[in-house]
Amino acid sequence: MSQDLHTRKLLTVICEAGLEEELAADFAAGGACGYTVTDARGQGAHGHRDGSWSSGANIRIEVLCDEPTALGLLEMLATRYFADYYMVAFVSDVAVLRPGKFQSVAN
Amino acid sequence: MSQDLHTRKLLTVICEAGLEEELAADFAAGGACGYTVTDARGQGAHGHRDGSWSSGANIRIEVLCDEPTALGLLEMLATRYFADYYMVAFVSDVAVLRPGKFQSVAN
Amino acid sequence: MSQDLHTRKLLTVICEAGLEEELAADFAAGGACGYTVTDARGQGAHGHRDGSWSSGANIRIEVLCDEPTALGLLEMLATRYFADYYMVAFVSDVAVLRPGKFQSVAN
Numbered sequence: 001m002s003q004d005l006h007t008r009k010l011l012t013v014i015c016e017a018g019l020e021e022e023l024a025a026d027f028a029a030g031g032a033c034g035y036t037v038t039d040a041r042g043q044g045a046h047g048h049r050d051g052s053w054s055s056g057a058n059i060r061i062e063v064l065c066d067e068p069t070a071l072g073l074l075e076m077l078a079t080r081y082f083a084d085y086y087m088v089a090f091v092s093d094v095a096v097l098r099p100g101k102f103q104s105v106a107n
Numbered sequence: 108m109s110q111d112l113h114t115r116k117l118l119t120v121i122c123e124a125g126l127e128e129e130l131a132a133d134f135a136a137g138g139a140c141g142y143t144v145t146d147a148r149g150q151g152a153h154g155h156r157d158g159s160w161s162s163g164a165n166i167r168i169e170v171l172c173d174e175p176t177a178l179g180l181l182e183m184l185a186t187r188y189f190a191d192y193y194m195v196a197f198v199s200d201v202a203v204l205r206p207g208k209f210q211s212v213a214n
Numbered sequence: 215m216s217q218d219l220h221t222r223k224l225l226t227v228i229c230e231a232g233l234e235e236e237l238a239a240d241f242a243a244g245g246a247c248g249y250t251v252t253d254a255r256g257q258g259a260h261g262h263r264d265g266s267w268s269s270g271a272n273i274r275i276e277v278l279c280d281e282p283t284a285l286g287l288l289e290m291l292a293t294r295y296f297a298d299y300y301m302v303a304f305v306s307d308v309a310v311l312r313p314g315k316f317q318s319v320a321n
Contacts, residue, residue, distance in 0.1 A: 010197065012308075014250050014276075024150065034151030036121050036195075038167060043238065044248030060252060062121075064195060078311050088250075088278060090224065090308035094119075094197035097181050117304065131257065141258030143228050143302075145274060169228075171302060201226075201304035204288050204296075 005095040009070035010062060013077065014040065015087040017057040027061075030076055031069045036062045044086065058086075064094070112202040116177035117169060120184065121147065122194040124164040134168075137183050138176045143169045151193065165193075171201070219309040223284035224276060227291065228254065229301040231271040241275075244290050245283045250276045258300065272300075278308070 013023065020037060027035050040058040063073065070091050081087045120130065127144060134142050147165040170180065177198050188194045227237065234251060241249050254272040277287065284305050295301045 005198070008197070010199070034149060036147050036149040036165060036167060038145050038147045038252050040250050040252045042248060042250040058250060060250060064197065074311050082311075088310075090222070090278065090310045091219070092199060092224070092306060092308045094199045096195075096197045097185050112305070115304070117306070141256060143254050143256040143272060143274060145252050145254045171304065199306060201306045203302075203304045204292050 004097055007093050008064055008096050009067050010064055010092050010094045011070045011073055011089065012092070013061045013063075013087065013089045014042065014058055015061075015081070015085060017059045019081070019085065019087075020059055020061070023061060026076060026080070027063055027073060030073045032063045032065055032073065034063075056086075064096070111204055114200050115171055115203050116174050117171055117199050117201045118177045118180055118196065119199070120168045120170075120194065120196045121149065121165055122168075122188070122192060124166045126188070126192065126194075127166055127168070130168060133183060133187070134170055134180060137180045139170045139172055139180065141170075163193075171203070218311055221307050222278060222310050223281050224278055224306050224308045225284045225287055225303065226306070227275045227277075227301065227303045228256065228272055229275075229295070230299060231273045233295070233299065233301075234273055234275070237275060240290060240294070241277055241287060244287045246277045246279055246287065248277075270300075278310070 015023070017039070024035065038060045040060045041056070042058045063070070065073070074089055074091060077087065077089050122130070124146070131142065145167045147167045148163070149165045170177070172180070181196055181198060184194065184196050229237070231253070238249065252274045254274045255270070256272045277284070279287070288303055288305060291301065291303050
């Protein structure tokens with residue numbers, strides 16, 4: 001069966017909950033076929049390891065897509081959000097069974 | 108310490124919330140020692156990038172297991188669910204410290 | 215753009231919800247710049263595949279960090295928690311665009 005596995009990219013974004021709608025529009029414009037959101041909470045040190053922590057309502061968004069789309073979305077996030085918003089974004093490799101699936105039925 | 112790290116598989120499934128009980132039974136039958144569920148919401152384009160979006164209550168299920176189990180579960184999902192349900196499933200490599208642990212105390 | 219990608223580690227811990235505060239303190243002491251928590255539920259077989267399942271309120275905590283920090287936190291978890299608590303911990307490789315970011319603004 002493993003010959004049916006194909007590598008795709010999973011883009012995960014953790015950010016303020018208030019950005020959900022705006023990001024959804026950006027993801028659609030950037031070629032994502034869908035996304036999955038879970039509510040999260042986080043704490044992070046602001047400033048440089050100075051021990052001051054803040055917390056708030058976050059969301060965790062995942063987009064399963066091909067590599068060019070993932071890199072394009074990451075670039076978009078960096079350009080539009082990194083300077084002004086709390087946001088962490090990372091990409092990982094995942095294996096999917098039917099690579100065409102998430103092009104018609106979204107993640 | 109890194110010599111104590113071993114690679115295992117993490118199977119992640121995103122689907123309709125109503126499938127949780129049925130999937131739990133399928134996972135147990137397929138050799139999973141446990142699973143973790145988070146509530147999620149998602150939007151996906153149905154049809155072929157035609158811009159029609161739908162949303163609904165989803166769940167995100169994770170199963171930590173060995174490779175044969177992960178591949179068997181993925182095959183089971185494809186056979187039983189892919190044709191009739193909204194479902195995205197992917198497998199990633201993760202490193203665990205004590206590989207035997209999740210055989211007695213489940214993920 | 216891909217030359218701007220750097221590999222970091224994502225530590226994921228799934229455990230009893232009651233451990234959140236204690237783990238937050240341990241993560242900060244171990245060098246984590248922040249963490250993200252999502253509420254989860256899980257079922258796992260206790261004992262050795264004996265078919266008895268238990269469930270409860272869990273949390274899923276993620277820490278994005280460099281490799282030494284991830285390994286140190288994993289070691290800490292194993293030493294302090296694995297024997298006495300339900301806990302699953304795993305580390306995966308993720309690619310980030312700006313590796314310095316999560317040193318000042320935490321995950």
